[in-house]
Amino acid sequence: MTRHPSLDIVESHGTELSGKRIVLCVAGSVAAYKSIELARLLMRHGANVKCVMSGASTKLIKPDYMKWATGNHVITKLTGNMEHIDLADYKRSDLIIVYPSTANTLGKLANGIDDTPISTVLTVAFGSKTPILMGLAMHASMYENAAVRKNMQFLRKKVDFVSPQMIEGKAKAPEPEDVLDFVLTKFGQSKKLKGKKVLMTAGPTVEKIDPVRIMTNISTGKTGTLLASELVSAGAKVTLVYGPGTAEPPKGAKIIRVKTVSEMFSAVKKELRKKFDVVILAAAVSDFIPKNSNSKIKSNRGTTIKLTRAPKIIDHIKKIHKGILIGFKAEANVSKKELVSRARKKLKESDADLMVANDIGSRYNNSDYNEVFLVDSKNVVKTGRKTKAKIVKIICKNIEKNLN
Structure with a gap:
């Protein structure tokens, strides 16, 4: 049999789940469509995903979708091949995920009822102590039902739960990324970054116009500090060289506080006397430096502020740093095609290994969300609209790939 094309995505985002066999049980909830994305995320981190579907879930999404997603045969009924034993008996699989999990599926597992392919797989897994993870989805009134609560309480000692999202009176299924994060934590994060020395910049810079006025930008430093x-x-x-941002830097990093472009550049050059594996320039550095007036500029008359070009820190790094260099390229209100084009141009000019490009126009100003493009000499990875916390995880995975 030829290799299924969907398997081409395996390990495209990491190898944390390589060699892991994960059974994905899709129960009859309208959130069943999200299981397609979850299957693909697990595969991108190396997992071999086997899918079991209930009769109710096959009415919501076709088994062919899950066959396409996983590259594996989808189990919709049990046969003489004893699929439940093959999937869930002692050490046959590394994890059973029920996503989405309904109150019905939860109740059957808690009470040893196995009258469907999913409930039978779960009964075997529960008895063989194969780890089980459930992502619940139901109306809030069902979630608060005393019997449902009792079933959850009974199972908590042996079953893991990813908390649902309480939205519009419903306990909605957790997002696929949240389930993935739980699984990655359970099996241990990649060790590729452990012990690596990373020099970062983040936050804005400020330049004095006169003793009471400054020129700066709207960067909060949030993405940079989250990445750190x-x-x-x-x-x-x-080591984080940090401009005057409002986001709190991480306690586990060495923090060097700076204000101006000159201070940031000097701090970076000084630190690079030491050896670093990775340099990440995420700061929003001013492109211009105003001529500073020693006295306050009078407001009752017009004035001209003279600007000189500030040094481009990223253009000097490869002269003194031989490791990985990652830059950030911010533009405003440009097309995605133009954004990627400018990022690739800067990648080449600075001899960087990766450029993180984003549009800082009005859509994402002061937002916890963003959309970035990870651009290297050959490929472009589009994150889509995600929280900044999730985006930095994707950036970290790409840093790991560059370390290879």
């Missing part, structure tokens, strides 16, 4: 925090969590030794 993610790197620290992954075991990296992070």
Whole structure:
């Protein structure tokens, strides 16, 4: 049999789940469509995903969708091949995920009822102590039902739960990314960044116009500090050269506070006397420096502020740093095609290994969400609209790939 084309995505985002066999049970909830994305995310991190569908879920999404998503045969009924034993008996699989999980499926597992393919797989897994993870989806009134609560309480000792999202009176299924994060934590994060020395910049810079006025930008430093925090969590030794941003820098990093472009550039050059594995320039550095007046400029008359070009820090890094260089390219209100084109141009000019490009126009100003493009010499990875916390996880995965 030829290799299924969907398997081409395996390990495209990481290898944390390589060699892991994960059974994805799709119960009859309208959130069943999200299981397609979850299957693909698990595969992108290396998992071999086997899918079991209930009769109710096959009325919502066709088994062919899950066959396409996983590249594996989908089980919709049990036969003489004893699929439930093959999937869930002792050490046959590494994890059973029920996503979405209904109150009905929860109740059957808690009470040993196995009258469907999913409930039978779960009964075998529960008895063989194969890990089970459930992502619940139901109306809030069902979630608060005493019997449902009792079933959850009974199962909590042996079953993991990813908390639902309480939205519009419903306990909605957790997002696929949240389930993935739980699974990655359970099986351990990648060790590729552990012990790696990373030098970062983040936040804005400020330049004095006169003793009371400054020129700066709207950067809060949030993406940079979140990325630094993610790197620290992954075991990296992070030095963060931080401008006057409003976001709190991570406690596990060495923080060097700066204000101006000159101070940031000097701090970076000084730190690069030491050896770093990765340099990440995420700061929103001013492109211009105003001529500073020693006295306050009078407001009752017009004035001209003279600007000189500030040094482009990224253009000087490869002269003194031989490791990985990652830059950030911000534009405003340009097309996605133009954004990627400008990022690739800057990638080449600075000899960087990766450029993180985003549009900082009005759509994402002061927002916890963003959309970025990860641009290298050959490929472009589009994150889509995601929280900044999730975007930095994707950036970290790409840093790991560059470390290879």
